[in-house]
Amino acid sequence: MLSSLYVRAFFKDRAGVLALLGVLVVVLLAILGPIFAQDAATRIDASAAGGGSSAAHWLGTDDLGRDVLARTIVATRLSLLLAISATLIAGVVGVAWGLTLASVQHPRMRAVGSNILNVVLAFPPIIVAIFIAVILGVGGRSAAIAVGVAVAPRFARVVYTLASSVSAREYVHAARVLGLSRRRVLLRHILPNVADTLWIATFLEISGALLFISALSFLGLGVQPLAFDWGSLLTSGLDNMYTTPAAVLGPAVMIVVTGLVFGFLGEAVARAGNPQRWAVTRPKRLSPRSAGGAGSEVLHEHRLAETSANEEMVLRVENLSVTIPTEDGEFCPVNQVSFEVRKGEVLGIVGESGSGKSLTAMSIAGIAPAQAQVVADRLEIAGEDQLDKPRRAGQVAMVFQDPMNSLNPALRITTQMTESLRAHRGLTAAAASLKALNALRDVHLTNPETRMRQYPHELSGGMRQRVSVAMGLVMSTPLLLADEPTTALDVTTQAQVISLLRDLRAEGMGIVIVSHDMGVIGEICDRVLVMYGGRIVERGLVEKVLTSPQHPYTQTLIDAVPDIDDDSGRWLGKTEATS
Amino acid sequence: MTALEVRDLSVVYRTGRAEMHAVSGVNLSIGAGRTVGLVGESGSGKSTVAKAIVGLVRPTEGTVLVDGHQIDRSRERLRLLRRRVQMIFQDPNSSLNPRLTVRSTLAEAAALLPRQQRFEVDELIDLVSLPPHLSERFPHELSGGQKQRVAIARALAVRPAVLVADEITASLDVSAQASVLRLLADLQHRLQLSCLFITHDLAVVKHVAHDIVVMRFGEVVERGQALDIVAEPSHEYTKALIAAVPRPFKATGHEPASRRPSMSEGHPLGRLAPRDAVVSPTAPGGSWPSPK
Numbered sequence: 036m037l038s039s040l041y042v043r044a045f046f047k048d049r050a051g052v053l054a055l056l057g058v059l060v061v062v063l064l065a066i067l068g069p070i071f072a073q074d075a076a077t078r079i080d081a082s083a084a085g086g087g088s089s090a091a092h093w094l095g096t097d098d099l100g101r102d103v104l105a106r107t108i109v110a111t112r113l114s115l116l117l118a119i120s121a122t123l124i125a126g127v128v129g130v131a132w133g134l135t136l137a138s139v140q141h142p143r144m145r146a147v148g149s150n151i152l153n154v155v156l157a158f159p160p161i162i163v164a165i166f167i168a169v170i171l172g173v174g175g176r177s178a179a180i181a182v183g184v185a186v187a188p189r190f191a192r193v194v195y196t197l198a199s200s201v202s203a204r205e206y207v208h209a210a211r212v213l214g215l216s217r218r219r220v221l222l223r224h225i226l227p228n229v230a231d232t233l234w235i236a237t238f239l240e241i242s243g244a245l246l247f248i249s250a251l252s253f254l255g256l257g258v259q260p261l262a263f264d265w266g267s268l269l270t271s272g273l274d275n276m277y278t279t280p281a282a283v284l285g286p287a288v289m290i291v292v293t294g295l296v297f298g299f300l301g302e303a304v305a306r307a308g309n310p311q312r313w314a315v316t317r318p319k320r321l322s323p324r325s326a327g328g329a330g331s332e333v334l335h336e337h338r339l340a341e342t343s344a345n346e347e348m349v350l351r352v353e354n355l356s357v358t359i360p361t362e363d364g365e366f367c368p369v370n371q372v373s374f375e376v377r378k379g380e381v382l383g384i385v386g387e388s389g390s391g392k393s394l395t396a397m398s399i400a401g402i403a404p405a406q407a408q409v410v411a412d413r414l415e416i417a418g419e420d421q422l423d424k425p426r427r428a429g430q431v432a433m434v435f436q437d438p439m440n441s442l443n444p445a446l447r448i449t450t451q452m453t454e455s456l457r458a459h460r461g462l463t464a465a466a467a468s469l470k471a472l473n474a475l476r477d478v479h480l481t482n483p484e485t486r487m488r489q490y491p492h493e494l495s496g497g498m499r500q501r502v503s504v505a506m507g508l509v510m511s512t513p514l515l516l517a518d519e520p521t522t523a524l525d526v527t528t529q530a531q532v533i534s535l536l537r538d539l540r541a542e543g544m545g546i547v548i549v550s551h552d553m554g555v556i557g558e559i560c561d562r563v564l565v566m567y568g569g570r571i572v573e574r575g576l577v578e579k580v581l582t583s584p585q586h587p588y589t590q591t592l593i594d595a596v597p598d599i600d601d602d603s604g605r606w607l608g609k610t611e612a613t614s
Numbered sequence: 615m616t617a618l619e620v621r622d623l624s625v626v627y628r629t630g631r632a633e634m635h636a637v638s639g640v641n642l643s644i645g646a647g648r649t650v651g652l653v654g655e656s657g658s659g660k661s662t663v664a665k666a667i668v669g670l671v672r673p674t675e676g677t678v679l680v681d682g683h684q685i686d687r688s689r690e691r692l693r694l695l696r697r698r699v700q701m702i703f704q705d706p707n708s709s710l711n712p713r714l715t716v717r718s719t720l721a722e723a724a725a726l727l728p729r730q731q732r733f734e735v736d737e738l739i740d741l742v743s744l745p746p747h748l749s750e751r752f753p754h755e756l757s758g759g760q761k762q763r764v765a766i767a768r769a770l771a772v773r774p775a776v777l778v779a780d781e782i783t784a785s786l787d788v789s790a791q792a793s794v795l796r797l798l799a800d801l802q803h804r805l806q807l808s809c810l811f812i813t814h815d816l817a818v819v820k821h822v823a824h825d826i827v828v829m830r831f832g833e834v835v836e837r838g839q840a841l842d843i844v845a846e847p848s849h850e851y852t853k854a855l856i857a858a859v860p861r862p863f864k865a866t867g868h869e870p871a872s873r874r875p876s877m878s879e880g881h882p883l884g885r886l887a888p889r890d891a892v893v894s895p896t897a898p899g900g901s902w903p904s905p906k
Contacts, residue, residue, distance in 0.1 A: 212700060387790075526815070527655065554817070597821050
């Protein structure tokens with residue numbers, strides 16, 4: 036069943052099918068060429084020697100008057116056989132080498148092995164191949180072995196690197212904890228998960244081997260006269276390149292085309308081998324899980340405190356929808372969402388994965404994914420219409436979940452903080468860094484002068500999150516969008532970030548916090564929206580929503596949150612918590 | 615009876631000339647059917663303790679005893695003993711092999727037991743309350759909570775006595791977290807499993823664990839019964855941890871504490887039975903379902 040899924044995935048991929056056709060043509064040439072063209076390729080005709088391209092000889096003839104086109108076609112079989120056997124040797128030796136090295140547990144032994152591999156890699160493969168070919172003696176077979184052995188370390192390196200990263204994954208740990216044998220862990224849990232890249236490497240290496248063997252033939256170490264491959268044809272054609280250029284063209288084009296089709300086929304095979312691409316056979320879940328019971332389509336609105344029309348709105352969103360076209364029609368992850376945020380107010384958007392809460396925030400910030408179509412009747416930040424603006428620089432600051440990923444690891448804090456000031460506000464470097472320094476002070480970062488010169492990896496998670504907030508402050512934007520700002524942080528750090536956001540609120544910033552964490556929402560937000568399946572299902576003051584939720588989904592959501600002050604032991608249905 | 619005991623465990627990581635004391639002199643013991651919550655923030659060494667217990671990290675000093683027997687890496691016959699302790703990992707996206715279906719993943723683990731004791735894959739799927747039709751799915755076709763259920767089933771397939779759960783709900787949505795934890799509590803009860811529950815979330819651990827051990831910088835700073843520790847922490851660090859836990863039900867601090875509603879009295883949610891239909895109730899003191 037799996038193989039049929041695999042085949043189906045492969046044939047869905049147009050590039051893969053074309054590459055397969057190309058490879059089939061080359062393979063057919065290799066099989067049929069010598070059968071039909073052997074005679075033309077070896078017939079010596081002194082009268083036609085050294086001729087250019089003509090109707091009789093499309094690619095001309097060589098010194099002995101043999102037809103170059105026929106020779107090129109006949110050479111396909113030998114060239115391909117040698118290249119494929121060299122790659123097989125390299126693959127088998129290299130994969131075994133890499134996997135063995137990756138399965139060494141002892142750190143020092145592993146370092147030694149990896150360093151030996153690095154030293155071997157430092158020698159250019161062609162030099163190693165020449166060296167081995169000289170030892171083995173000239174000839175096609177020894178050229179293939181020489182190239183195979185010379186290229187093997189490249190495979191070993193790829194396999195070792197990939198396998199090392201896969202062995203750090205939790206399913207490999209789990210397999211080891213279960214007590215599966217080392218061989219089984221390697222062959223079933225590690226190897227299949229490095230196969231993608233390995234397939235590509237293997238097929239690309241066929242074209243590499245083709246070149247190396249041709250080079251050996253060129254040096255006289257490879258295929259010997261009477262036998263001929265594309266490399267030796269290229270060599271002999273090169274002598275007369277100025278008189279009969281077509282003679283070089285044939286083998287050169289064949290080497291390039293063969294390399295390309297094998298490369299493309301490798302990529303296609305790798306793509307099709309990934310089960311994540313087989314999912315197309317199952318219908319995509321477009322409709323949200325049912326929230327349970329009636330009333331799930333109704334928006335439960337808690338009566339809000341009096342709102343005066345002239346109150347200053349930082350953000351006004353009316354009927355924001357996001358649609359994503361898919362194969363099965365349009366998917367609408369955000370559906371007709373309207374809300375507003377006042378100055379100095381914190382709005383929480385709560386929901387679980389797939390509720391559309393993050394996409395809502397991203398659409399407001401103007402960073403929704405490219406394929407998503409964002410429409411709204413109104414989208415205003417600080418009274419300014421944002422709908423037609425492609426970028427919202429200077430209007431919105433954004434804080435993301437993972438501060439490690441949202442800061443550029445290659446740049447110092449100062450560079451990251453000042454670049455938008457210099458680009459959008461036209462400040463000088465000195466003025467910008469003064470402003471950045473003040474912003475870092477505002478977020479209560481210790482030693483801001485030192486921190487400015489540091490890189491993100493030198494800061495702790497909490498410090499990095501403060502820096503992201505400071506990056507928003509520095510632009511003095513009216514609106515801060517925080518997408519799960521505390522999810523990746525420890526509780527004590529989380530408490531610091533929450534108190535920082537409270538300070539910002541006190542200074543009049545409008546803040547939107549997107550989170551699935553009711554605790555965080557309850558701690559800091561004034562109002563809250565509950566999103567489910569792309570819609571707002573409940574909204575109101577945070578106390579009201581948390582303590583008397585009207586929508587069944589809100590109720591399940593709140594019910595799912597453990598309360599540290601609840602001593603009844605009922606949350607997990609535990610009857611005797613201290614027994 | 616003590617299912618798992620950790621004595622004077624120390625783990626030192628060496629990188630070049632630098633030494634990092636990840637865990638220093640930790641003692642733990644978990645009785646049969648009990649849950650110990652191991653609490654700490656990142657860098658506290660709690661995950662290293664877990665890895666040392668299941669043998670993914672070699673302890674620099676100290677011993678791990680399962681059912682009273684010492685686990686020694688070098689002896690092959692102790693592989694069976696080692697199997698008595700299984701681990702469930704944090705990241706549902708990384709804890710299942712993406713190339714294997716649910717069925718193959720579970721079948722591989724189940725096949726490790728002798729034929730008479732072996733679980734059928736369908737039994738395992740039923741044990742963790744997964745819908746049977748998910749058995750032919752690949753991990754990427756499952757939700758986070760479903761993946762963690764498969765991971766639990768895989769661990770149970772070798773009939774362990776102890777489960778080490780390392781932040782298993784940290785990356786799940788709240789409702790998925792609650793249902794996975796309910797499942798775990800139910801399984802523990804039915805199968806008399808012991809559990810080392812590692813988390814940074816004190817609100818969760820209070821509800822899950824009988825006892826709590828608090829770690830900081832590789833050392834145990836406080837231990838005791840769960841309710842006591844949360845109610846009256848004695849170490850400064852534990853106090854800070856508990857104070858930092860967000861209290862959604864106490865609202866935003868706009869209201870005086872006297873008006874804050876509590877979960878247990880008069881709260882509309884208090885009436886809802888917390889145990890949902892996901893877990894089938896079973897008689898207390900049950901044991902492993904007998905193999906077919």
